[in-house]
Amino acid sequence: MLLSLYIHIPFCASRCPYCDFTFVVRQTHLAPRYVEAVIRELRTRMTGLASPANGQERGSLLLPTLSTIYFGGGTPSLLSPQLLGRLLTAIRSEAEVMQGAEITVEANPGDSKHFAALRELGVNRLSLGVQALDDRILKALGRLHTAAQAEAAFEIARASGFHNINIDLIFGAPQQSVSDWEKTLAQALALAPEHLSLYGLTIEPGTAFSRRWAKGRLPLPSEDEQALMYEIALDRLAEAGYEQYEISNFARPGYASVHNLTYWERKPYLGLGVSAHSFLHPSRFWNTSHLLSYMEQVEQSGVAVAGEEVLSDASQVLEQILLGLRRPCGVPQDLLTRPPLSTNLDRLLEAQLLEKAQNRVRLTRRGLLLADVVCAELVRGL
Incomplete structure (x- = not known):
């Protein structure tokens, strides 16, 4: 691995x-x-x-x-x-x-x-x-x-x-x-x-x-x-x-x-230490955020996990969209073909906050200034 x-x-x-x-x-x-x-x-x-x-x-x-x-x-x-x-x-x-x-x-x-x-x-x-x-x-x-x-x-x-x-x-x-x-x-x-x-x-x-x-x-x-x-x-x-x-x-x-x-890019990573997060597909898990509790738990059992989430298919698509839009390459257009994503996309394209390039969708320069709002609007209703 x-x-x-x-x-x-x-x-x-x-x-x-x-x-x-x-x-x-x-x-x-x-x-x-x-x-x-x-x-x-x-x-x-x-x-x-x-x-x-x-x-x-x-x-x-x-x-x-x-x-x-x-x-x-x-x-x-x-x-x-x-x-x-x-x-x-x-x-x-x-x-x-x-x-x-x-x-x-x-x-x-x-x-x-x-x-x-x-x-x-x-x-x-x-x-x-x-x-x-x-x-x-x-x-x-x-x-x-x-x-x-x-x-x-x-x-x-x-x-x-x-x-x-x-x-x-x-x-x-x-x-x-x-x-x-x-x-x-x-x-x-x-x-x-x-x-x-x-x-x-x-x-x-x-x-x-x-x-x-x-x-x-x-x-x-x-x-x-x-x-x-x-x-x-x-x-x-x-x-x-x-x-x-x-x-x-x-x-x-x-x-x-x-x-x-x-x-x-949602590649696997392991986090060690207090409050550290990990992603080992399809699970995300995280450690306790209290220092003394972290040390005591690890000393007793070798780990100090506070929570875990197994990502559903829908959650994985959502992550791919939100993380991908942070990058200039954007996300594949075919991720956004079904409602409500397709409807939201059309509205954001018209507002010139998103643009299409080589079968991908990415933020425009204006969209970069409003990235959090644009991302929230794109996945609204998902």
Whole structure:
């Protein structure tokens, strides 16, 4: 079996006011125990997936083959290189890792002292949580680094031997003007990363930003300004030679994230760690989102599953449509031939939010600006 592996590292140095991911602050003393729990879960899962029909031979077993490994968070770069190395050693022991496999670690600019060690461990892709290159906006986002530190971290990553670097940026941030965004984009492009991920700020329930927003104390750009920021990014990145391969993701030719494509193309992936999700066709399952509960359950039984869904045929079609429309190639037109999809499609084609190209249906540029609404309208009544 060929699959991708995701490992969730929940530890963070601070609580970002916009983040609703599973994380814990100032509890890195739990990291050694957590790593051992993840390794136990890994062994349990790989034993279950190993079979004479799967993977590559090692001794008397045929083990799954990993095409990508992705450490996300949280802040994986908060782990010491020794602990991250222990995880990678265990992964290489329990599964076959494809030659040239993409191995990504999400990192904060403040952890640049670890970059050289990460590269020596075999990590070949770094995803930097820059978010902005403007100190005022970084402060508004609750980030701990400065713009100068972010730029320095990028150069340290380059000097450490990373030739595949992603930069995360947020647009629509508090107090951010269109001009501010243009300056951040220009500074990011001057660094010449191989990949950029651009995310419009979303106010998630339960976050500090949502509480401030409810009280009218969160000054955000207007919807029109946010749309203009996105359009400016589309133009600037295309001019700089980046290809848009998903709504929020842009890469130089040959540098699209193989791991992220696994999600959008509905290929199998295994998630390890607290709150991690997995997809092994036709089932999706996910782990508990409580850190201590995760460790206790894995220590007792080897897994910590909180829920599972076996996808029906209709659910699989729905996923294929919603994930496919996030990509420029769109979805096959013959997926949309029966009501209510066909009726909804005609209406969206007429509104020039969707278009047909080579027997496929994709978002227009105008549709990209309203992607969530367009997708919801297309599958309405399904």
